[in-house]
Amino acid sequence: MHIHGSSAVVDGKLQEKVCIKAADGVITTITLNCAETPDSNHTGTLIPGFVDIHSHGGAGFYFSDLSPENVAAARNVHLTHGTTTHIASLVTEPVGVLEEQILRLVPMVNAGVFEGIHLEGPYLSHARCGAHEPSLLRSPKIDELSALLDAGQGAISMMTLAPELDGGIEAIEYLTSRGVTVALGHSQADAATTKAAFAAGAKLITHFSNGMPKPTAGGTTIAEASLAEKRIPLEMILDGIHVSEEILKEVLASGDKRTILITDSMSAAGGADGSYSIGSLEVVVVDGVARLTSNHSLAGSTLTMNRAFINLLAANNNIADCVFAASTLPAKTLGLHAVGEIAVGKKAHILEYKTSEISVVAS
Numbered sequence: 001m002h003i004h005g006s007s008a009v010v011d012g013k014l015q016e017k018v019c020i021k022a023a024d025g026v027i028t029t030i031t032l033n034c035a036e037t038p039d040s041n042h043t044g045t046l047i048p049g050f051v052d053i054h055s056h057g058g059a060g061f062y063f064s065d066l067s068p069e070n071v072a073a074a075r076n077v078h079l080t081h082g083t084t085t086h087i088a089s090l091v092t093e094p095v096g097v098l099e100e101q102i103l104r105l106v107p108m109v110n111a112g113v114f115e116g117i118h119l120e121g122p123y124l125s126h127a128r129c130g131a132h133e134p135s136l137l138r139s140p141k142i143d144e145l146s147a148l149l150d151a152g153q154g155a156i157s158m159m160t161l162a163p164e165l166d167g168g169i170e171a172i173e174y175l176t177s178r179g180v181t182v183a184l185g186h187s188q189a190d191a192a193t194t195k196a197a198f199a200a201g202a203k204l205i206t207h208f209s210n211g212m213p214k215p216t217a218g219g220t221t222i223a224e225a226s227l228a229e230k231r232i233p234l235e236m237i238l239d240g241i242h243v244s245e246e247i248l249k250e251v252l253a254s255g256d257k258r259t260i261l262i263t264d265s266m267s268a269a270g271g272a273d274g275s276y277s278i279g280s281l282e283v284v285v286v287d288g289v290a291r292l293t294s295n296h297s298l299a300g301s302t303l304t305m306n307r308a309f310i311n312l313l314a315a316n317n318n319i320a321d322c323v324f325a326a327s328t329l330p331a332k333t334l335g336l337h338a339v340g341e342i343a344v345g346k347k348a349h350i351l352e353y354k355t356s357e358i359s360v361v362a363s
Contacts, residue, residue, distance in 0.1 A: 001348060001362060004038040005046035009323045010342050018046060022348035022362070030344060042361065044354025047323050048342050049084025049363060050305035051330040053158060054118060054206065054235055054262035056089045056278075058269035058304075063088040064101045068108065075113055077270035078263070081304035084349035084363045085331065085339045087157055088114045089264075091279050092121030092132040095144055099151040109155040115336055116157025119148065120206065123161040123171065124186035130211045131266075131278045131292055131299035132186065140171035149178055156180055157334050160206040162187035163197035176201030181334050183235070186211040187222050194225035198232060204333055207264055208234035209247050210298070230255035233333050235262045236325075238311040239303040241289055248315055259325040260333065261308045266290050266300035306358040319353070 001022040008018035010030060019034030020027060057063055059077040061070040075086060088108070090101050098119065108114050121132050123140040140161060149156055158181040163169060172182045184197055185206025205226045209215065215223040226232055227250070234251055236243055236259050251259060263269060268276050268285045276283045278300065282293040290299040309326045316322055331340025338347050350361040 002036065002038045003040050003042060003046070003350070003361065004034060005042045005352070006044065008046035008342060009048070009320050012324065012328075013320050014045070020046065020342065020348070020350065025348050027342065027344050027346050027348050030342065040361070042352045042354075044352040045319060046342065046361065047319070047351050047353055048327040048340060048346075049349030049351055049360075050082045050261075050309065050326045051085040051336065051340055052078065052083045052263055052305050053087040053260065053330045053334055054089050054120070055083070055086060055265045055269075056091060056300060057267040058265050058271070060267055060271050062267050063105065063114075064090055064093075066104070068104070071105070071108065072113065074267070078265070078304060079363060080360065081270070081306045082309070082351050082358045082360060083305045084347075084351075084360070085336060086114050087116050087118045087334070089118040089120050092124065092136045093279060094136060095122070095148065098122070098148060102148065102151045102156065106153055106155050115339075116334065117152060117155050118158040118160070119156060120160045121186070123159075123165060123168070124211075125162040125164065125188045127188040128162070128186045128211045130186055130297060131281060131283070133279055133281060139166040140168060142167075142170070142174055145171060145174060149180065158183060160185040162189065163202065164189040164193045168193075169196055169200050172197055172200040172202050184222060184226070188213070189222040191220045191222070191225035194222045195229070198229055204233045204235065204260065206235055207237050207242065207262065208251065209244075210237065210242050215247065215250065227251070227254050230258065233258050233260045233329055235260045237262060237264050237301050237303060238308045238315075239301045240311065242298060242301065245315070252316065257321055257324050257329065259312070260330045261305065261312060261326045262330075263303040263305055263308060264300050265303055268302045269304055271302070309353075309358065310356055
């Protein structure tokens, strides 16, 4: 592959007249002002493929579906919207059911359809359960965690848990020792517990400002503690519904490029309004917004990463920063060294951004 872009985000900055060559799906050279004739010429800005580390499904299906074809359809709808690297997220279920879901996904991870698995639950706070079935939430036990990780055969990349649960800090230490990235979320933790969780190895916050208290001046909750810890990345669902403009501005001002864009997509992503479900919970999607029918709480999103990227660009107006949030930082946080940047030796996952539209050049 040999492509030219009128501009591209390389080495964390926007550069003009960029030439990219790749062989066997890996970038081999990047030069400027190349005089050779390319395979394709792009008048927009070339950016790396998106890395979505928190997403549950799309195209009407979940990644927990019994059918590999349905799981692939859910994955592919996100690929067409620019997500070239995808972590498959699973919601709270009985531990035995989760093990079965994990076992079904392992071959797809091994085949490269997904880069890993994210368990969002069942170790979450009842007070901040969101769209997770409250009766299934529980405190973590090392033997259960071990069984889940063993089922994953190395495929479980990330787990979200509430650190204030009995055994929460010990669970973070154990998961970190097994190479799993721990995210704090669906939590009512105070600042001291949050700091203890970071010290134990927790590395990021699941969908900041959702599934937790909203940050307030002088507050002493997980929200304020995580904002103050500038080295900790914050996942953000930028669909215009989950995060207010005020909170987004506060996050952008709180530290140097710490936002991770995610979709937290449920099965309606890439689909139409209507009736859906999350686990055993009924969901209705109206005007692209998913809510539980029982209490009208938000139930994930119908977002795709191209829209999240464009929404952040509208707020930030720095395309290099937006690339860092949508591709580079999520890859770095989960140790996905082959993706997240346009650089020699990285996978040739390349998108074109042009007049508020994003298309896949190479995946």
